[in-house]
Amino acid sequence: MEVRARAPGKIILAGEHAVVHGSAAVAAAINLYTTTSLRLHPAGEGGGADSGVVELDLRDSGLTFSWPCSQLRGVLREESGRVGVPTPCSPDQLAAIAKLLEGHEIPEAKIWLSAGLSAFLFLYTSILGCRPGKAVVTSDLPMGAGLGSSAAYNVSMSGALLTATGAVGVGGGDGAEEWELFGKHDLELVNQWAFQGEKIIHGKPSGIDNAVSTFGSMIKFKKGEFTNLKSRNPVKMLITDTRVGRNTKALVAGVSERASRHPEAMASVFHAVNSISEELSSIVELAAEDEIAITSKEDKLSELMEMNQGLLQSMGVSHSSIETVLRTTLKYNLVSKLTGAGGGGCVLTLIPMLLANIVLDKVTTELESHGFRCFKVEVGGQGLQVS
């Protein structure tokens, strides 16, 4: 039997980085997905309990990896797997997983994939034990660009693995819909496992990315708890991928180091971001009925995004490519801010309801002339789904 699970990427409208330090943040799912297809082979297929392999096929990178089950059992000593509340990956387990990556040819240019491989080995062997199977991963998301590719990977992988064990499941609808939704209880379990995967990739994640990828919608997240926001008017964003590669783990660590060098100043910065996220989340929920009300709502959102970008700059996570996007969009009176961990990656630009298409085309052309890639996304859709 094959299980397919897909999980969305996300944008952060306000509060990235500060959320790691206890401030509120606002994030929303987007209609770009990572999909994991999982097929389990009968245990002992081909003879002997030790036979078979665990395979991972990363389609977009064109790389496949496989580990004999006997090797996984020898190194990880994980027999049958556990599907209840996860225990975090211990330093010893992480060191054992690093050994399993030795000898695998990962091209130097794709060395950042090793964090994703470690998360896979942890999730697979913890949930299923060392039984043979194959996971194929495909994604619409640019990897390591601030749109939550790591969270979508961890959520879709955890969703597929937990479905395969029967720990979570969908009601078995009438087959009319290709994708089905899990219940809240099941989503909570998937989210907890995905968070363990995020810890392997991010170091010290707040949990916002895996939460929004699992539950979807638009959320306000603070200290591990979140509430759904009812966005009363559509929020339209242009995304610009600067194509400057960066790594969330290093950027999060950099902000923490700055916070330990300047604790009081950074506490004020985080406090200011908290106020921005709180205000932004209440504005999003206001129902604006006419053009004047919508324009005034958009003006407030723009101003808050602009203020948040200034504070992200003072945390040291902006980048010259991001500044180029800000300057370019400002020429057209449009406000932008980085989204996700920054340091390159993606930038959000609020698209006002009354913006003429010709202006949007012009700004997009100018951004793309710098070598950036622009695209529009739908905001606030479904979270994890299974087929």
Ligand SMILES: Nc1ncnc2c1ncn2[C@@H]1O[C@H](COP(=O)(O)OP(=O)(O)OP(=O)(O)O)[C@@H](O)[C@H]1O
């Ligand atoms: N489809 C995928 N296949 C394999 N590994 C993946 C995939 N998507 C993400 N990863 C892993 O996640 C890493 C990127 O995660 P990172 O947190 O740095 O960026 P992001 O999640 O895209 O951005 P942000 O955390 O700012 O939203 C990759 O280096 C890789 O290890």
Ligand SMILES: C[C@@](O)(CCO)CC(=O)[O-]
């Ligand atoms: C930078 C950060 O705040 C968001 C990354 O999308 C990290 C996190 O919250 O885990």
Ligand SMILES: [Mg+2]
């Ligand atoms: Mg990430």
